[in-house]
Amino acid sequence: MESRTMPTETWTSASQPLPKRDVWQAMARGLRCRCPNCGEGKVFRAFLKVADNCSVCGQDFSGHRADDLPAYLVIVIVGHIIVPIALWIETDYAPSIALQLSVYLPVTLIMSLVLLQPVKGAVVGLQWAFRMHGFDESRPADVEEGTIAKLTVVK
Numbered sequence: 001m002e003s004r005t006m007p008t009e010t011w012t013s014a015s016q017p018l019p020k021r022d023v024w025q026a027m028a029r030g031l032r033c034r035c036p037n038c039g040e041g042k043v044f045r046a047f048l049k050v051a052d053n054c055s056v057c058g059q060d061f062s063g064h065r066a067d068d069l070p071a072y073l074v075i076v077i078v079g080h081i082i083v084p085i086a087l088w089i090e091t092d093y094a095p096s097i098a099l100q101l102s103v104y105l106p107v108t109l110i111m112s113l114v115l116l117q118p119v120k121g122a123v124v125g126l127q128w129a130f131r132m133h134g135f136d137e138s139r140p141a142d143v144e145e146g147t148i149a150k151l152t153v154v155k
Helices: 023-031 069-093 097-129
Strands: 004-007 151-154
Touching: 023 097, 069 097
Parallel strands: none
Antiparallel strands: 004 151
């Protein structure tokens, strides 16, 4: 009994070479809450709501998947700024707990709110530069990136 497998054709992003996009430029534009493609249109239509597309160049943003990464990055950034300052002030000056809380909590909240939108814009810019998720215009609409080739067994 002889059996052989015949792979069906599978699309991968490597099958069609695309020009590289400048990652740092896209992230810098995202930090300024601007379109990673043209640098002029707005990425956001509300505080953290990404626009459907760029009003200047028409770049589609509907496929972005920023999800929780911006919040995690903001926590790390703010934590690395506030914690050393809090430790330094505690060891050198030892202010009361009430005074520390009345200063650190609002400063932490304000820093987090100020950084959240630019960091999310940078994440959207990063996804655009690497053609992640919905930013790969060469991918057929009905195929997901990384799909595994189905093998057909013929007997």
